[in-house]
Amino acid sequence: MHSLNTFVAALGMSATVVSAFTVSVYQGQQCRSANLGSFEVNAGDGCRNDRVGTGRSLAIHAAEDEDEENPYMLVLFSSDDCNPATIIDKGDRGCLSSSNNNYGSFEVWDVMNDAAHAHGSASAPNLRILCRAVLLAQPSFPPCIWCIWEDLRVAMRTKGAIRLLEGAQRRQGLEPLPPRGFPDARIYGRGDFDTGLVPRQEPRLPNIWNCDCIDKCGAGAISDPNDCKKCQHCPKGQKPDKAGRTCVRDEKQEKFEEERKRRYLDYKPTKGWERWKKIKQREHDNKIDDQKRRKVRRMSRCLPLVPLAMGAAVVDEYAELFDEDWTESMEMLEFWPEGLEIDEWIDDKSDEIFEKEDYIDKWVRVGNGEKRDASLASSPETPTVTLAPVSRNVDHAKVPNNVVRGAATTTALTVRDNVLDKRCPFCFLIPIFAAVARTVAQVAARAARVSRGAVKIGKGMNRRDRRDKPGASEKIRKDKNWRNCLSGRDPVN
Incomplete structure (x- = not known):
């Protein structure tokens, strides 16, 4: 095995450094008392136990230039045989001091084999x-x-x-x-x-600390063997191994799939399948039943009308609640009054009364009357001003955006047949939403006197909770004018 000096010389270092230190011995600690003498300590001297008087500390002076790096250090022992277990202090410059007793011996070690001196021969x-x-x-x-x-x-x-x-x-x-x-x-x-x-x-400098590789992939994924910066998911039926490098067979998933198939085969021919089929069959029968569709169509038309007669607060509460999904739903059949017959429907003109301005103005006037009476009760000395209905000849270009154009963004004011057929496969029988949209458009244009807006019916399904819609429909159903609207009669105060 080559010596350290030989190896250092091969790297271009100086191998001639032999005189390691110049040492001064002091009688007291911390090299502060009388100087007892000085001598040189060389790297090849080995363990030395010579002392100058009763010295307790050694001051180290580098034998070479102060700027030159010294590959050695001086070690001070309390024993006289340089036993590593009795080390007092060590260093390459400064003061080595014994705390209580005189030092026993000292030796020069090379810094790279510091551990070897303490635990055995150099390696x-x-x-x-x-x-x-x-x-x-x-x-x-x-x-x-x-x-x-x-x-x-x-x-x-x-x-x-x-x-x-x-x-x-x-x-x-x-x-x-x-x-x-x-x-x-x-x-x-x-x-x-x-x-x-x-x-x-x-x-x-070599960029050895930067690494873009992914340390750990997510669940069900392993590090891509071809690119450590990416992860790839294991195929179905497999899972990552503990190291996250390869995909192995997932026995737990296989057992789950087997159990799922077994339960499905047991469930399909029994009550679960039959119950689901009956529900879907009942929904289908309701949708193709002409009389039931006429009832739902009529109630959906009255949803934006009746709140007009209930006052501005109710209109604002239900302004953005209802949507096409609810007005097309057969769940609304429960809000049809018992004993009330629905008139026959021949075509769209059969119930066009719900689109006429005269009829809608009546609901607007009732709503204005309730609002005016409330203000009179709270302030009897305030002079009243009769709120006239909106002019029948409305220039829609001059109507504020939040009335007509705002309604156009949330209702199907221009419903094309091909688009409607895609959303409603049963609309070829008795269309519901197209009629509701026409009513909503007229209400939005005439309801500015009652509220800032009107009850709109959104296309498709809006973001409002569906559970709120039956409750709101129930409140509207309890109003005295609900039955009047379904029968096509005028509202009452």
Whole structure:
């Protein structure tokens, strides 16, 4: 095995450093009392127990230039045989002091084999570590050097070792090590390292801490073998192994699929399947029943009309609640008054009364009357002004946006047949939503006197909770004018 000096010489370091230190002996601690004498300590002297008087401390002076890095350190022992178990202090400059007694012996150690002195003979890995550490600062060194970090963690424990490497790099003309590149007792991982260099110097150093690979993929996914920056999901019936690198057979999922198929086969021919089929059959029968469709159509037309007679507060409450999905639903049949007959329906003209301005104005006047009476009751001395109905000849271009155009954005004012057929496969029988949309459009144009807007019917399904719609429909059904509207009669105050 090559000696440290031979290996350092191969790296371009000076191998002639033999006279390691000049030592001054002091009688007291901390090198503050009388100087008892000075002598040189060489690297090859081994253990020395000679003393000058009763010295308790040694002052170390580097034999070489102060700027030159010394690869050695002086170790002070309390025993006279340099036993590692009796170390008092060690260092390469400054004062080594014995706390209570006189020192017994001292010896020169090389900093790279510090651990070897304490635990046995020097080993080859220390030399290999030195070589790798010096090459680490070269830009041409390959980026994959994670294999040596554990060795560096063990070896680079003293500042003297780092100074030794820096001195070797200066002799070789290499780039210096990054600041805190090898901190004591800590290994920096990816994302923890900051070189502290200016941007123009960064590209010249090996970027060994940056890695875009995904550490851990999500559930059911593994790291892509072809690209560590991506994850790929395991096929059905497989799951990632513990390392997250390959997909393996998922026995638990297979058992689940078998149980699911077994339960499905048991469930299909029994009550579950039959119950579902009866519900769907009943819904289908209701939708194709002409009389029931006429009732739902009539009630859906009255949903925006009756709140007009109930006052502005009710109109505002239900302004954005109802939608096409609710007005087409056969669930509204429960709100049809018992004993009330529905008139026959021949075509769209059969109930066009719900689109006429005269009829809608009657509901508007009732709503205005309720609002006016409420203001009179609260302030009897305030003079009243009769609110005239909106003119029948409405210039829609001059109507505020929040009335007509606002309604156009939330209602089907221009419902094309082909679009309506896609949303409502039963509309070829008795169309419901198209008629409701026409009523809503007329109400929106005539209801400005009652409220800021009117009850609109949104296309499709809106974001309002469906559970709120039956409750609102029930409140409207309880109004005295609900039955009048369904019969096509005028509202009453």
